[in-house]
Amino acid sequence: xxxxxxxxxxxxxxxxxxVLLRCNYSSSVPPYLFWYVQYPNQGLQLLxxxxxxxTLVKGINGFEAEFKKSETSFHLTKxxxxxSDAAEYFCAVSESPSGTYKYIFGTGTRLKVLA
Amino acid sequence: xxxxxxxxxxxxxxxxxxxxxxCRSLDFQATTMFWYRQFPKQSLMLMATSNEGSxxxxxxxxxxxxxxxxxxxxxxxxxxxxxxxPEDSSFYICSARSGLGSGRAKETxxxxxxxxxxxx
Numbered sequence: 583x584x585x586x587x588x589x590x591x592x593x594x595x596x597x598x599x600x601v602l603l604r605c606n607y608s609s610s611v612p613p614y615l616f617w618y619v620q621y622p623n624q625g626l627q628l629l630x631x632x633x634x635x636x637t638l639v640k641g642i643n644g645f646e647a648e649f650k651k652s653e654t655s656f657h658l659t660k661x662x663x664x665x666s667d668a669a670e671y672f673c674a675v676s677e678s679p680s681g682t683y684k685y686i687f688g689t690g691t692r693l694k695v696l697a
Numbered sequence: 698x699x700x701x702x703x704x705x706x707x708x709x710x711x712x713x714x715x716x717x718x719x720c721r722s723l724d725f726q727a728t729t730m731f732w733y734r735q736f737p738k739q740s741l742m743l744m745a746t747s748n749e750g751s752x753x754x755x756x757x758x759x760x761x762x763x764x765x766x767x768x769x770x771x772x773x774x775x776x777x778x779x780x781x782x783p784e785d786s787s788f789y790i791c792s793a794r795s796g797l798g799s800g801r802a803k804e805t806x807x808x809x810x811x812x813x814x815x816x817x
Contacts, residue, residue: 614804625790626808676804683794683804687740
């Protein structure tokens with residue numbers, strides 16, 4: 583069975599500092615991984631996704647994530663945090679083997695950016 | 698591209714009434730739409746999966762007679778909360794996938810902005 587674990591339900595960084603949000607997955611097949619961002623009272627916006635090929639994936643708003651099969655990780659990073667990055671971030675894996683295309687979501691990480 | 702809208706964005710209703718929420722894919726045809734529920738400060742909980750022209754598949758523990766889902770066209774799915782009660786108050790989010798694209802690209806879900814329901 584597939585699963586997603588996001589370490590740290592809350593992360594605080596100073597403005598301009600590195601952002602690192604952790605995501606580990608479990609999957610018996612090559613995973614299809616996503617990071618989404620949710621601002622208050624809004625839906626989810628796709629930040630980036632990994633399918634196959636290049637393991638370093640670049641997304642919107644300066645975010646990127648690296649797929650590391652050996653570590654079963656897909657951590658999200660941004661070199662310099664901005665106040666506007668404060669939001670909830672969700673990692674997800676597509677439950678492809680079942681053919682249902684359902685996602686399995688992590689529990690989310692709330693990013694706080696300090697001035 | 699890949700825009701999903703929801704209507705209404707928020708709704709307040711009296712206990713016992715029914716509420717319909719619409720989910721539309723604006724610039725693509727959605728083979729599959731998903732309905733989620735999100736409680737405050739929690740992750741998304743999948744309620745059901747709907748494919749155009751067929752009955753929705755509900756997740757375990759979700760009452761299908763309570764949450765009626767219709768996916769009548771490739772661009773529209775509706776969720777009706779029947780006889781709503783205060784415990785149904787929540788943030789409801791839909792998502793859609795197009796089914797197009799090569800390989801696993803068709804697995805990408807695009808999310809709507811959500812509908813906040815408050816039942817008094």
